[in-house]
Amino acid sequence: xxxxxxxxxxxxxxxxxxxxxxxxxxxxxxxxxxxxxxxxxxxxxxxxxxxxxxxxxxxxxxxxxxxxxxxxxxxxxxxxxxxxxxxxxxxxxxxxxxxxxxxxxxxxxxxxxxxxxxxxxxxxxxxxxxxxxxxxxxxxxxxxxxxxxxxxxxxxxxxxxxxxxxxxxxxxxxxxxxxxxxxxxxxxxxxxxxxxxxxxxxxxxxxxxxxxxxxxxxxxxxxxxxxxxxxxxxxxxxxxxxxxxxxxxxxxxxxxxxxxxxxxxxxxxxxxxxxxxxxxxxxxxxxxxxxxxxxxxxxxxxxxxxxxxxxxxxxxxxxxxxxxxxxxxxxxxxxxxxxxxxxxxxxxxxx
Amino acid sequence: xxxxxxxxxxxxxxxxxxxxxxxxxxxxxxxxxxxxxxxxxxxxxxxxxxxxxxxxxxxxxxxxxxxxxxxxxxxxxxxxxxxxxxxxxxxxxxxxxxxxxxxxxxxxxxxxxxxxxxxxxxxxxxxxxxxxxxxxxxxxxxxxxxxxxxxxxxxxxxxxxxxxxxxxxxxxxxxxxxxxxxxxxxxxxxxxxxxxxxxxxxxxxxxxxxxxxxxxxxxxxxxxxxxxxxxxxxxxxxxxxxxxxxxxxxxxxxxxxxxxxxxxxxxxxxxxxxxxxxxxxxxxxxxxxxxxxxxxxxxxxxxxxxxxxxxxxxxxxxxxxxxxxxxxxxxxxxxxxxxxxxxxxxxxxxx
DNA sequence: AGTGTGAACTAGAGCGCTTCAGAACGTCCA
DNA sequence: TGGACGTTCTGAAGCGCTCTAGTTCACACT
Numbered sequence: 001x002x003x004x005x006x007x008x009x010x011x012x013x014x015x016x017x018x019x020x021x022x023x024x025x026x027x028x029x030x031x032x033x034x035x036x037x038x039x040x041x042x043x044x045x046x047x048x049x050x051x052x053x054x055x056x057x058x059x060x061x062x063x064x065x066x067x068x069x070x071x072x073x074x075x076x077x078x079x080x081x082x083x084x085x086x087x088x089x090x091x092x093x094x095x096x097x098x099x100x101x102x103x104x105x106x107x108x109x110x111x112x113x114x115x116x117x118x119x120x121x122x123x124x125x126x127x128x129x130x131x132x133x134x135x136x137x138x139x140x141x142x143x144x145x146x147x148x149x150x151x152x153x154x155x156x157x158x159x160x161x162x163x164x165x166x167x168x169x170x171x172x173x174x175x176x177x178x179x180x181x182x183x184x185x186x187x188x189x190x191x192x193x194x195x196x197x198x199x200x201x202x203x204x205x206x207x208x209x210x211x212x213x214x215x216x217x218x219x220x221x222x223x224x225x226x227x228x229x230x231x232x233x234x235x236x237x238x239x240x241x242x243x244x245x246x247x248x249x250x251x252x253x254x255x256x257x258x259x260x261x262x263x264x265x266x267x268x269x270x271x272x273x274x275x276x277x278x279x280x281x282x283x284x285x286x287x288x289x290x291x292x293x294x295x296x297x298x299x300x301x302x303x304x305x306x307x308x309x310x311x312x313x314x315x316x317x318x319x320x321x322x323x324x325x326x327x328x329x330x331x332x333x334x335x336x337x338x339x340x341x342x343x344x345x346x347x348x349x350x351x
Numbered sequence: 352x353x354x355x356x357x358x359x360x361x362x363x364x365x366x367x368x369x370x371x372x373x374x375x376x377x378x379x380x381x382x383x384x385x386x387x388x389x390x391x392x393x394x395x396x397x398x399x400x401x402x403x404x405x406x407x408x409x410x411x412x413x414x415x416x417x418x419x420x421x422x423x424x425x426x427x428x429x430x431x432x433x434x435x436x437x438x439x440x441x442x443x444x445x446x447x448x449x450x451x452x453x454x455x456x457x458x459x460x461x462x463x464x465x466x467x468x469x470x471x472x473x474x475x476x477x478x479x480x481x482x483x484x485x486x487x488x489x490x491x492x493x494x495x496x497x498x499x500x501x502x503x504x505x506x507x508x509x510x511x512x513x514x515x516x517x518x519x520x521x522x523x524x525x526x527x528x529x530x531x532x533x534x535x536x537x538x539x540x541x542x543x544x545x546x547x548x549x550x551x552x553x554x555x556x557x558x559x560x561x562x563x564x565x566x567x568x569x570x571x572x573x574x575x576x577x578x579x580x581x582x583x584x585x586x587x588x589x590x591x592x593x594x595x596x597x598x599x600x601x602x603x604x605x606x607x608x609x610x611x612x613x614x615x616x617x618x619x620x621x622x623x624x625x626x627x628x629x630x631x632x633x634x635x636x637x638x639x640x641x642x643x644x645x646x647x648x649x650x651x652x653x654x655x656x657x658x659x660x661x662x663x664x665x666x667x668x669x670x671x672x673x674x675x676x677x678x679x680x681x682x683x684x685x686x687x688x689x690x691x692x693x694x695x696x697x698x699x700x701x702x
Numbered sequence: 703a704g705t706g707t708g709a710a711c712t713a714g715a716g717c718g719c720t721t722c723a724g725a726a727c728g729t730c731c732a
Numbered sequence: 733t734g735g736a737c738g739t740t741c742t743g744a745a746g747c748g749c750t751c752t753a754g755t756t757c758a759c760a761c762t
Contacts, residue, residue, distance in 0.1 A: 006497060049495075049497070051471060051492075051495040051496040051497065052471050052496075055471075055472050055473065055474045056407060056410045056411050056416055056474050057411050059407045059474065060407050060408055060411045065407055065474060066472060067455070067474065075441055075444070075445065076437060076440050076441035076444045076445075077434075077437045077438050077440070077441035078441075079431075079437075080430075080431035080434075080436075080437030080440070080441075081434065081437065083428075083431075083432065085431075086427060086428045086430075086431030086432065087428050089427050089428070089431070090426055090427035090428035090429075090431075090458075093426070093427045093456070093458050094426070094427075094458075097458065097460065097466075097469060100468065100469075100472060102455050102456070102457070102469065102472070102473050102474070103455070103456045103458070104418070104453050104454070104455050104456075105444070105453070105454045105455075105456050106453065107441070107444045107445075107448065107454070109448065115448075117451065118448060118451075118453065120402060120403050120406075121406050121417060121451060121453070122406065122453050123406045123407055123410065123416065123418065123453070123474050141402075144400075144402045145402040145403075146357060146400070146402065240647075240650075241650060295592075296591070299591075299592060312428075
């Protein structure tokens with residue numbers, strides 16, 4: 001039972017009666033041979049079931065794999081539950097796919113990003129990192145392999161391209177608007193400060209050592225306006241249910257906060273629900289603000305006041321940066337994308 | 352300016368003074384050399400900045416790339432907005448990652464799955480397809496390359512592994528429970544029948560030619576109980592907003608349906624909202640059922656009656672099947688996972 | 703001393719492709 | 733008529749690794 005071996009370039013070359021180089025050219029450099037011959041080659045290839053040059057062999061020969069890796073800080077289902085992340089990823093994917101590159105996903109496993117072995121074995125010639133803790137081992141693995149790296153929303157590492165958003169400024173913007181409206185008692189609901197699965201009230205010590213840059217900046221932006229003694233509730237992840245629980249905890253203290261500042265829209269949706277759970281009204285009794293401006297924010301009940309950041313642009317930009325690095329481009333200065341406050345109906349002056 | 356070339360196996364071998372094979376063994380077959388030598392090799396490698404065998408070269412030599420491809424029917428952000436898909440994908444990713452395989456994503460571009468070129472160039476040695484139209488070109492591209500294929504919820508193709516769920520039976524189950532409770536006027540909200548972006552009422556002709564197997568089965572399951580003349584509203588995708596709009600349309604007819612059967616939970620969440628929009632109550636005025644039993648179903652307002660399918664299992668199973676095919680295993684019989692009705696508070700007898 | 707054995711290591715042939723430096727063959731112009 | 737060019741195609745050297753079939757060597761046993 002001898003399996004028919006898969007046809008290779010050589011097989012095709014043999015059948016057509018030309019050299020292997022010519023067949024290769026038929027696929028990669030149509031201008032290097034006559035149209036007629038090319039046509040004949042392609043036809044023969046199809047007829048013997050040759051589907052085109054093997055991607056792996058091609059990668060070895062060309063020394064690039066036409067794939068960009070994407071490192072996630074969490075598992076896939078957790079990641080996908082995050083609309084903001086999804087949009088970024090989609091922006092990235094469309095850029096990258098448009099340039100005939102694939103996307104290799106490296107989901108976070110142990111808390112803190114993908115396993116280093118995953119990174120070491122991944123066939124990608126550039127990787128982009130998103131919402132990893134600043135000291136993730138995966139980051140080190142990328143460097144060890146000498147792969148170009150682009151980070152989104154993370155501290156600059158040497159030789160690394162970066163796209164970022166003014167999280168601190170955005171958060172300040174939101175908090176200030178509430179402060180100016182007259183609010184004085186605030187509560188903050190945030191996602192993880194550390195990849196350790198902890199949730200609950202945040203101590204100053206924990207706050208000081210925050211290992212996610214985004215968390216740190218948004219929190220500091222809020223607290224810069226509301227004061228360092230503002231109660232902060234940490235959720236292990238950014239999702240509706242956890243936000244609901246956190247907000248409920250914050251709202252059960254007395255005096256009750258008149259405004260809830262959330263580190264993400266997803267958390268804010270939960271907060272909206274929590275306010276209702278307690279028989280209170282938004283914004284009459286409690287104002288709620290989010291961060292990100294995901295599409296659902298506009299359709300929330302009530303529509304959510306939030307800080308907009310250009311999510312899809314972030315992904316697209318990261319994709320372009322990655323592609324540029326591949327072309328041998330220098331990382332250059334970090335790109336900073338604008339944020340803005342989008343006032344909607346979830347905020348009002350306190351009673 | 353001569354760039355220091357990246358070290359290779361040979362470099363390390365040269366420095367240590369052993370053959371290349373031995374260095375290779377140090378990484379891949381520790382039992383083939385003495386512990387001391389292995390130690391020395393690994394140390395030297397680290398000291399000259401060698402991060403381990405190049406994945407691409409290794410793939411070429413071993414003839415497998417340790418990656419599984421995943422073909423999506425839609426863009427990433429649309430896909431991720433779908434909790435059910437996310438869970439499946441996560442199940443798949445954890446299986447696959449546990450076996451040191453990467454996940455290569457091929458997002459749908461043109462309606463109907465990834466571009467065939469994307470498939471042709473992807474470095475994966477098995478691919479799994481999910482919610483593609485039955486005639487997606489990407490499917491053909493996979494076959495052309497001769498890659499093993501596992502499909503989730505799709506018609507069997509020759510030589511293809513498959514995991515599926517009894518969508519027809521599940522839908523029937525849900526519809527029957529409503530029928531038995533006394534409902535006689537139904538409305539059905541479904542996601543796409545064809546990848547053409549159409550939305551609105553579904554004609555019998557369109558229904559008859561449905562190109563997504565899942566859609567077809569769930570719909571037929573519902574209509575099998577409620578009658579072929581039941582109004583069906585098609586949404587281009589499975590998301591809350593579209594479901595809300597569809598349900599609103601269905602509820603605006605008179606006589607108004609007393610029960611809404613949705614093809615997914617996501618759509619059902621929208622339906623819940625639509626009922627509220629019209630000043631009606633669930634389940635007093637309108638019963639709503641979903642399909643999938645995503646985690647949010649339990650926390651919906653009111654908690655959603657739905658058909659449960661083991662989503663994570665589906666992904667894990669697909670992953671195992673993929674891994675087995677890689678090992679040269681035969682596709683075997685399709686695996687059929689169980690479904691069940693989960694009665695919660697969104698359904699009740701009609702008034 | 704002769705032989706058998708197992709452990710430790712190596713030589714070298716690929717894996718399937720790209721690519722660069724030509725070769726072969728017109729063609730065109732002086 | 734000759735040579736300068738262009739076009740079209742080829743030969744062969746890699747790309748960085750794996751893996752089979754050895755070779756070597758130390759040691760134990762007869």
